[in-house]
Structure formats: structure tokens, C-alpha cells
Amino acid sequence: MKISLFYLPSVGSKSEIEKGKVGLQGHLYDQMLREITAQAQLGDQLGYDSISFTEHHFHVEGFEVSNNPVLLDLYIAMQTKRIRVGQLGIVLPSQNPLRVAEDIAMLDHMSGGRANAGFARGYQRRWVDIMAQQTHGIHGALPHQHDEIDNANRAAFEENFRIIKQAWTEDFSSYQGKYWRVPPGETPWTLDATAKWGGGIENGIVRAVAVVPKPVQKPHPPIFQPFASSERSIRWCAQEGVTAILPPLHPTLEHQLCEVYAEVSGKPLGEGVGVLRDIVIADTDEEAHQIWKESGYFCGSEWFEPFGFSKGLADPKTGVPADIWSNGLGFVGTVDTVTRQVEHMMKRLPISWIFAWMYNGLMPHDRLMKTIELFWTKVMPRVSNIKPA
Secondary structure: OEEEEEEOOOOOOHHHHOOOOHHHOHHHHHHHHHHHHHHHHHHHHHOOOEEEEOOOOOOOOOOOOOOOHHHHHHHHHOOOOOOEEEEOOEEHHHOOHHHHHHHHHHHHHHOOOOEOEEEEOOOOHHHHHHHOOOOOOOOOOOOOOOOHHHHHHHHHHHHHHHHHHHHHHOOOEOEEOOOOEEOOOOOEOOOHHHHHHOOOEEOOEEOOEOOOOOOOOOOOOOEEEOOOOOHHHHHHHHHHOOEEEEOOOOHHHHHHHHHHHHHHHOOOOOOOEEEEEEEEEOOOHHHHHHHHHHHHHHHHHHHHHHHOHHHHHEOOOOOOEOOOOOOOOOEEEOHHHHHHHHHHHHHHOOOOEEEEEOOEOOEOHHHHHHHHHHHHHHHHHHHOOOOOO
16 A cells, blocks of 8 residues: 655644635745645655645635645655655646646656656636636536536546647647647648658648657656546546545445446456545544644635535435544544554555645644654554455
């Protein structure tokens, strides 16, 4: 099993966020960068597989101040040696796919082949609607939303994905889709240098372009999708060889989605699937839960609950929410308690990845550093040989 540090970088503590408009305070952004650097360097030294950042914009509230995950990846890669850097993820419907292909390929070179790629669909309309306006008719689509907005968002996501993979794997790219055309029309190009040393031109007209550089990793960096929770998304991930990262879901749903991925991909149960988990380790269970209330619970209830993420925790038959702790849907407590929670999850759910949600800013830096250390050195060695029941 691989473990990744996952960040929705917060600016400010709970009390600072509650004062309002904390995202405007540049010194707190600088503090965030310093603390995440130290945490990434510790994860690098210990042996964590990777670190991942999300993409969101305009968050003056202080949550998820991560408008360019590739730039954050490069910032961390320049200060570490072996840990991989990635995105969970770049919101494709709001992006130019050719620029995404270029940026991640550049990151792959600049990090020495340590880049991961993560692509998301986007659900927050305040920013997706603005940033995706060049793709007409595309809006953010909420989790569990199934309507025309959702269908258009998914179509744009999948089209952009196809363009990116082509740009990485083929010398020259051309694509004629609903949202993007490469080239966009009869574009003239009669440069002698291209005739002698280039390509993609026929009778003075651009027919294809070479997206360069190509990634170091072949055929391309590993690809992830956060946070897949529908059967349709899981089937798409399995078909495309994309690692699907599940948010905390009712155990019945988690297992069903793992089975779907295995059925479609032909891989063993759990391969190609990861889960997102809150992790807080302290000297007592009471202390850990108090820290979690100030970080994970605060962030979840105030920021994510309005978007409907908790619906996935409900039993599909009864509607009763699953208990987080007894089902291993969160890892909060002492080393012994967290070990039992991880054991419970691993016995019922065969997975390849755990993405450990690092509530930086909301969780004191020293406690977050200790959690990173203890989870790797004390918890994981105890559970490394556990097999599903």
C-alpha cells in the first residue's frame, strides 16, 4: 500500500478564519508555504510515496487556497529529493487541455520524473463557472448531481482528458471535438524553418501541432481522479487506467465501487483504488478528537457539508449514516487507536492507496508533524501484513 500526503491548503487557524476574509492576509499564506515545506520534507525523509494539492480559486474564506497545484508541486519538488508530487486535482473543464499537458510535462522534467497527474471535474460553481467560461455551457457539478449541467461537465472533462493523453503520447496532435478543436480552423503557416525541421503542415495549413516537451515518464505520469463516488466515474477510471480515489463512503458503497473497478479493469480487487482519510494522532484519544474538531470537523461541517459530500456516508438501503470511527472511515486517536482503525479498514477493504488529509493551518504545525511521523513509523509497520477478510 502507498501513502500520500493530501492538502487542501488552509490559510490561518480556526480562530483566524472565523475573523473573516483571512485569505487576504499574505503573511499567513507565507506561513502556510513554510509549514507545508517542512511537512513535505519530513514525508520525503520518512518514505511517503507522494504529496498532492488540489485546485480552487477565489477562496478568501481561507479554505483550499490552492489555485495552482502544479506550481505548488514544483515548489515542493525543488525542496525535496524523492517524494512524488501531484494534483488531486486539476479541474479539467476549466482548463486549456494543451496547457495542462505542457505544464505537467514540464513538472515531470523539473522534478526529475517525480510528477503524478490528477484530474477532477469541478463542483464549486463560484469559480468553475468563471474559469470555465471559455468552454461555453460548462458549470460546476455538485457531488451526486445528475442533470444536464453534470452531463456537460463530464463531457468537457472527458474530452480534455483525451486531448491531454494524445498530446503526451503522440508526436503530433489534432483533435476535433465539441469544446476544443486542434487546430481551430484553416490556420496558415508557411515558415521555412517548419518546412525544414518541423511538421504538422500540409500545403501551408496547420493540420497538427507537437506539444513539447513530452513527459519523462512513459507513456505518461501516473493518473489519479479525486474523489470518485459514482459507478459511472469508477467505470471510466477503470477503462482509462486511472487510479480512483474514493472519499469516505458507507462501507457498502466502498466495497461495491471496488468490485466495479475490478470487474471493468480485470485487475485484482482493490488494485487501482485509493481512499481519502482524516489522520490525527495524539497522546490520548480525547486530545486527538479535540484537535480533529478544530480541524477536520470544522472544515467538513462549515465548508464541505453544504456541497453534499456527506450523502455518500448514508446506508443505501436505510439512509442511516455510517459511524466514522468504527468503520475505519477516519483515523483519529492514539497510535494504538489509529492502528485498530486502519486494521479494520484494511480487513474489509482491499485498496492500493491511502491519501492522508493534512489539515495544515487548522491543525497545529507541531502536531501535524508528529502525526506524519507516528503514522509512518508506528502505525504502518503494524498493519503492513494485514489481508482483507
